[in-house]
């Protein structure tokens with residue numbers, strides 16, 4: 001099978017995952033060796049490799065690039081959502097430094113930005129004893145599996161990626177091959193752990209669909225080897241398009257909540273982004289309380305008061321964005337925020353939003369700064385996490401190599 005996989009099999013993983021994950025997990029006192037508190041949700045077999053499982057174990061994986069200027073969109077769309085998941089199933093959170101070199105980067109700054117994302121993970125409440133936190137380049141399996149996936153994914157699939165088109169811009173001939181192949185590395189990040197759940201912002205949806213396509217094509221192309229070697233997991237939703245045993249799961253994207261796409265504070269039609277030249281367009285996670293308040297005060301809006309219903313925000317992207325930010329920071333629905341502020345002008349809403357943002361973000365900024373003052377501690381967290389990540393990815397890659405038919409000389 002060389003073509004794009006059939007869409008009909010996209011839900012191949014849904015039935016088992018619709019069960020409460022917690023109910024299907026077992027307590028394992030050995031899961032993280034002796035120096036960590038046992039994770040209530042880690043299956044003993046996850047450390048040994050998963051090849052003899054009868055179903056895919058629920059596991060979360062996500063990543064953030066260490067490219068500077070971590071902002072409110074990264075926090076609300078991704079990092080804040082990582083925190084509760086660490087109590088629901090085994091979780092792996094990566095600082096994806098191999099992705100950061102797909103565009104021009106300064107080697108002298110990379111260690112600092114890697115520590116900064118790690119500090120944000122920790123300050124947001126990710127517990128390195130429960131979840132695995134590490135930087136991608138310390139676990140060689142990512143790059144190795146990415147190469148295999150480069151030989152699975154089709155040029156046509158990658159050519160359709162909107163993020164590549166945006167990032168490469170007009171001068172596509174001059175973009176790095178790594179920027180083009182970036183989604184195969186992202187698929188490898190996820191599938192090296194056979195992760196089943198991936199929380200991300202809306203901009204990553206297309207990359208996650210590609211991850212499913214790669215998993216599906218791998219499962220199909222190598223179905224005979226997977227079966228012969230006894231490395232398959234029964235396909236939870238048998239269909240004519242998919243083999244009855246799978247090696248890689250069809251990962252579930254988790255793109256939900258009021259903050260999957262936080263927009264620029266200067267232009268409600270553009271995503272809040274690390275690379276926007278205007279610092280006023282975003283709230284950085286290391287901004288001071290004064291800077292946060294100033295940026296919200298200066299945020300672009302329109303002259304109308306806030307409506308009482310969501311329909312009233314349809315043609316008002318800037319107002320909709322600020323309401324979404326308020327909802328995500330307060331844990332309320334957008335409807336609830338509108339019923340609280342219906343009829344109020346921005347001169348009332350903006351100071352309320354600024355107070356809320358400072359209340360929520362200032363303690364985290366303080367904690368990030370405290371953590372960053374001790375780089376040795378951050379590096380130790382990443383080293384420990386990399387060791388634990390390798391223990392999971394190593395056996396998966398060993399099996400993948402056997403499936404590919406590589407001769408093992410040692």
Ligand code: AMP
Nearest residue numbers: 065073074077078200201260261262272
């Ligand atoms: P990146 O900065 O590209 O590594 O993104 C890290 C995570 O933040 C990914 O899950 C993104 O989808 C998410 N993210 C980035 N920008 C935004 C945004 N403006 N709104 C919501 N989520 C975002």
Ligand code: TRP
Nearest residue numbers: 061062063064065096186189198
């Ligand atoms: N591509 C993602 C981004 O730019 C970061 C990322 C890399 C990622 N590998 C991942 C996210 C694996 C989730 C899972 O935001």
